[in-house]
Amino acid sequence: xxxSSFLGTSSHAWLLSLFTPPQLQTQKNxxxxxxxPKPDTPxxxxxxxxxxxxxKMRKSKTTSFINNTSVTFLLYAKKAESxxxxxxxxxxxxxxxxxxLKFMESYFKAAFMNELFLQGFDxxxxxxxxxxxxxxxxxxxxxxxxxxxxxxxxxVVTWNSMVVGYVQNGMNEEAIRMFYDMxxxxxxxxxxxxxxxxxxxxxxxxxxxxxQGCAIAIVNGLELDNILGTSLxxxxxxxxxxxxxxxxxxxxxxxxxxxxxxxxxxxVQVGRVEEAIDICHHMRSENLRFDSxxxxxxxxxxxxxxxxxxxxxxxxxxxxxxxxxxxxxxxSIIHMYAKCARINNARWVFSTAVQRDLVLWNTLIAxxxxxxxxxxxxxxxxxxxxxxxxxxxxxxxxxxxxFLRLGQILEAENMFAWMQSSGMxxxxxxxxxxxTGMSESGYGDESILLFKQMQVVGLRxxxxxxxxxxxxxxxxxxxxxxxxxxxxxxxHNFLSSLSIxxxxxxxxxxxxxxxxxxxxxxILLNKELPIYNAMIxxxxxxxxAVEALTLFEQMQKEGLKPDGITFTAVLSACSHAGLVDEGxxxxxxxxTEYRVNPSMEHYGCVVSLLSRGGNLDRALKFILAxxxxxxxxxxxxxxxxxxxxxxxxxxxxxxxxxxxxxxxxSGNYVTLSNNxxxxxxxxxxxxxxNVMKEKGMRKTPGSSEIQVGTELHKSMSELxxxxxxxLKLLQCPEEVQSQVLTHEAFIGRVLHIRVKxxxxxxxxx
Numbered sequence: 001x002x003x004s005s006f007l008g009t010s011s012h013a014w015l016l017s018l019f020t021p022p023q024l025q026t027q028k029n030x031x032x033x034x035x036x037p038k039p040d041t042p043x044x045x046x047x048x049x050x051x052x053x054x055x056k057m058r059k060s061k062t063t064s065f066i067n068n069t070s071v072t073f074l075l076y077a078k079k080a081e082s083x084x085x086x087x088x089x090x091x092x093x094x095x096x097x098x099x100x101l102k103f104m105e106s107y108f109k110a111a112f113m114n115e116l117f118l119q120g121f122d123x124x125x126x127x128x129x130x131x132x133x134x135x136x137x138x139x140x141x142x143x144x145x146x147x148x149x150x151x152x153x154x155x156v157v158t159w160n161s162m163v164v165g166y167v168q169n170g171m172n173e174e175a176i177r178m179f180y181d182m183x184x185x186x187x188x189x190x191x192x193x194x195x196x197x198x199x200x201x202x203x204x205x206x207x208x209x210x211x212q213g214c215a216i217a218i219v220n221g222l223e224l225d226n227i228l229g230t231s232l233x234x235x236x237x238x239x240x241x242x243x244x245x246x247x248x249x250x251x252x253x254x255x256x257x258x259x260x261x262x263x264x265x266x267x268v269q270v271g272r273v274e275e276a277i278d279i280c281h282h283m284r285s286e287n288l289r290f291d292s293x294x295x296x297x298x299x300x301x302x303x304x305x306x307x308x309x310x311x312x313x314x315x316x317x318x319x320x321x322x323x324x325x326x327x328x329x330x331x332s333i334i335h336m337y338a339k340c341a342r343i344n345n346a347r348w349v350f351s352t353a354v355q356r357d358l359v360l361w362n363t364l365i366a367x368x369x370x371x372x373x374x375x376x377x378x379x380x381x382x383x384x385x386x387x388x389x390x391x392x393x394x395x396x397x398x399x400x401x402x403f404l405r406l407g408q409i410l411e412a413e414n415m416f417a418w419m420q421s422s423g424m425x426x427x428x429x430x431x432x433x434x435x436t437g438m439s440e441s442g443y444g445d446e447s448i449l450l451f452k453q454m455q456v457v458g459l460r461x462x463x464x465x466x467x468x469x470x471x472x473x474x475x476x477x478x479x480x481x482x483x484x485x486x487x488x489x490x491x492h493n494f495l496s497s498l499s500i501x502x503x504x505x506x507x508x509x510x511x512x513x514x515x516x517x518x519x520x521x522x523i524l525l526n527k528e529l530p531i532y533n534a535m536i537x538x539x540x541x542x543x544x545a546v547e548a549l550t551l552f553e554q555m556q557k558e559g560l561k562p563d564g565i566t567f568t569a570v571l572s573a574c575s576h577a578g579l580v581d582e583g584x585x586x587x588x589x590x591x592t593e594y595r596v597n598p599s600m601e602h603y604g605c606v607v608s609l610l611s612r613g614g615n616l617d618r619a620l621k622f623i624l625a626x627x628x629x630x631x632x633x634x635x636x637x638x639x640x641x642x643x644x645x646x647x648x649x650x651x652x653x654x655x656x657x658x659x660x661x662x663x664x665x666s667g668n669y670v671t672l673s674n675n676x677x678x679x680x681x682x683x684x685x686x687x688x689x690n691v692m693k694e695k696g697m698r699k700t701p702g703s704s705e706i707q708v709g710t711e712l713h714k715s716m717s718e719l720x721x722x723x724x725x726x727l728k729l730l731q732c733p734e735e736v737q738s739q740v741l742t743h744e745a746f747i748g749r750v751l752h753i754r755v756k757x758x759x760x761x762x763x764x765x
Contacts, residue, residue, distance in 0.1 A: 129158040136165020141174075156187050163196045172200035176209055191222050195231035202238040210235045224251055230258055237266030255286075261293045268301040273310075276301055290317065292326040299332035303339035311336040315349075325354050331363045338367030356387075362394045369402030374411070377402040393427050400430065404437030409446075412437065428459050436468035444475030451485075461488075463497050470503040479511040486520075495524075502530040509538025529560050537569040545577030552586075564596055571605035580613040604634045611641030616650060632661045636668065643675045651675040666697040 128151045135144035148154070148162050159182045166175035179197045182189065189197070194217045201210035214232060222228055229252040236245035245266050252259060260283045267276035280290070280298065290298075295314055302311035315333050318324045324333070330353050337346035350356065350364045361384040368377040381391060381399050396419045403412035416434060419426060431454040438447035451469040454461060461469075466489065473482040486504060494500050501524055508517035521527070521535045532555045539548035552570050555562065562570075567590045574583030587606055590596045603626050610619035619638055623630050635654050642651035651672060658668040669692050676684040692698075 129155070129161055132158060132165070133161040136161055136168065139169050141165055141169055141171060154185075154187070156190055156193070159185075159187055160190065160192050160196070163193055163200075167196045167200050167203075170203075172203045175200040176204070176206070179213075188220060189216060191217075191225065191228045194222060195227050198231040198235040202235040205239055207239050207241075210239065224248070224253075226252075226254060226256060226259065230262060233259065233262040233266070237262055237269060240270050242266050242270050242272070257283075257288055257291055257294070260286075260288060261291070261297065264294060265297045265300075268297050268304070271304065273301045273305050273307070277310075290321070292323055292329045295323055295329050296332040299329070299336045303332075303336040306340055308340040308342065311340060324349075327353075327355060327357055327359055331359050334360070334363045334367060338363075338370065341371075343367060343371060343373075356389070358384075358389055358392060358395075361389055362392075362398060365395060366398040366401075369398045369405065372402070372406050374399070374402035374406055374408060391424075393424060393430065396424055396426075397430050397433060401433050401437070404433060404441070407441045409438065409441055409443060428454075428462055428465070431459060432462065432465040432468065435465050435472070439468050439472040439475055442475060444472040444478075447472035448476070448478075448481055460492075463494070463500055466494060466500055467503045470500075470507045473507050474510045477511055479508075479513055482507045482511050483516075498528055498530060502534045505531065505534040505538065509534070509541055514538055514542050514544070527558075529555075529563065529566070532560065533563075533565045533569060536566065536573070540569050540573035540576060543573075543576045545573040545579050545582075548573035549579075549582065562590075562594060562596075564599060564602070567594075567596060568599075568601050568605060571602060571609065575605055575609040575612060578612055580609055580615070583609040600628070600631055600634070603630070604637065607634050608637045611638050614641075614645055616641060616645060616647050620650065632658060632665070632668075635661070636671070639668070639671050639675075643671065643678055646678055648675050648679045648681075664695075664697070666692060669697065 128147055131147050132144045132151075135141070135147065144162065144165055148158065151158055159178070163175050163178050163182070166172070166178060175196060179189070179193065179200075182193070194213055197213045198210055201207075201213060214235075217228060217232075224232075229248055232248045233245045236242065236248065245263060249255070249259065249263050260279065264276050264279050264283075267273070267279065276297065280294065283290070283294070295318055298314045299311060302308070302314060311333075314336070318329055318333065323329045330349060333349050334346045337343070337349065346364065346367050350360060353360055361380065365377050365380045365384075368374075368380065377399050381395060384391060384395070396415070400412050400415050400419075403409075403415060412434065416426065416430070419430070431450060435447050435450050435454070438444070438450060448469055451461065451465065451472075454465065466485065469485055470482065473479075473485065485507075489495055489500060489504065495504075501520065505517045505520050508514070508520065517535065517538045521531060524531060532551065536548045536551050536555075539545070539551065548570055552562070552566070555566070567586065570586050571583055574580070574586065583606065587598075587602070590598065590602070603622075607619050607623060607630075610616075610622060616638070619641070623634060623638070635658050639651055639654045639658065642648065642654065652675075655668060655672045658665070662668060669688055673685050673688045676682070676688065
């Protein structure tokens, strides 16, 4: 049975007249005879895809059946290839092409496959392998896998077609699984197999699997040519094993521009810009010219290091060598100027670009969003649509991130709702940005809700989204939600992630469960510096200075070098516990032994340490000796200590500076008022309270929160009960008690005031 008999003569003629280009109908071996094509009309047989396929098929026993060019066209009536063929004739309308694609997709595939198997070609490995390869390149992996499974005698070409198809369509896990099955079947891999496997391992950041692929290449004695060599370098570069990439590069005999570009991009990825520039010099000495990929890497390096001079040199080279017309290069230039805080230059490059495609629009929108110009990013989002460029999910994500960066939560939520209503499906980056942005802006409950909704729509959370929702649990101090997230982490094997395990320890410590934080810390086999930092910080928060110092010593014995975060946690622990000598010893060791430059936070910890120990003069001298001016936190901690140690004169001196630094912070006025109250200067207390009233300042009342089920309830009743008991103990009159209990500002401060009978009564009077 032929396709002609399968379709019928009349229907076949009608179908080809509708969907087949005139050039295709005029071939001498086609099913319809027509006049020969004009000499100046391009023939479909000259199309490279059709020619190669026809040539390949003539070598097999399918010559009598597949030698026909029209049938070859049917074979390639799939997605990208079919679109190329349909556009080959200018006489075809877009409507006809679209109808042809849809009809051929469903009808001809069945007819052609039926004819193949009726002719007995299902036993031909070459034909079947070609079909697997064709379906893989067209992105129809289900059909490719079905044909692959039906082949009884699969050779290495068949296996390679499946592995390559999976990698090209982003199905990297399936590619690795197929490579494993190939090894189990005893089929020896070729360079193409290993190269594709290494690409899949690089895309998944699967270091161990990639190393096994390298070992297989060595054991099998595969030649280190450009194909295998570039694949090895690509894998090592993407997983940041740049030394191994250097070794492969040195062993390669022939090095083309692709090889050099891989090594340059690898250096840029790990932040070794100087080495990348040196390789560029060596590349020029080999008489190789920089292409768009080389310039994109150099411009990316200048953006990552905020090196404007290097970026300008790269931009100048692009202009001199006519590379600015390349969309990738233009996008890299815009990104470089934006990172170097030259947003106007980025806008100029965009406006002078010859071709402004979707990538270029997205780069500029992301640049404005990154710098907090959410309004301008939204304008560009509208403008690109007016110019006929439809936004993709990256465009939507950039605008949403711009709103979240400025804390514009309502605008971000509206944009997210508009995105969904327009038919654009939010991807994992969209959900992760919202979860993290909500958490950072203090909307912890909303962040947790988004985390639930993301799983409802079928998206699996990644590392960033899990860290974001753990941060949200800290914001709302919800141990219940935190433990639920811990369960999800355990079930989906995320605990091996360093960032997630660190966030988990931090969450438990800040939500009040030091025991659970310690349990997570102990079950981790490979404890790195961030884990130690989180645990030491947890001990510091709970005032467990001895345990923090013990863990600090243990960390050093295991060969881990402490960083600035470590010393901040240890100094904070010493400060909370009043271990002045131990804290100063740690600070000295930080300077002399580990050569860590103290930050403002380190100086603040030492000031707090000295202040709480009653060494106010020493703390003041320490502040004056700092290499930079103190911030409000350092001065505020010393002012609070003045109240405890009745150093009113120093308190007034510090308050003058604090009022200049933070004129609208009511806490500084309240702290000074407490200093006056402790000294019995009630007139000054009243004056300060009048100043606060004139400025419209009001102390935020304290409150307590309890979680009942899934809801948080805030209440001041517990605090009011405490104040009521205190006032009764002081034997205050009933009318005084009722006035105090209606004063929310005082209720909020009561837990932090050392109640003295005479002082409190005078304050109430």
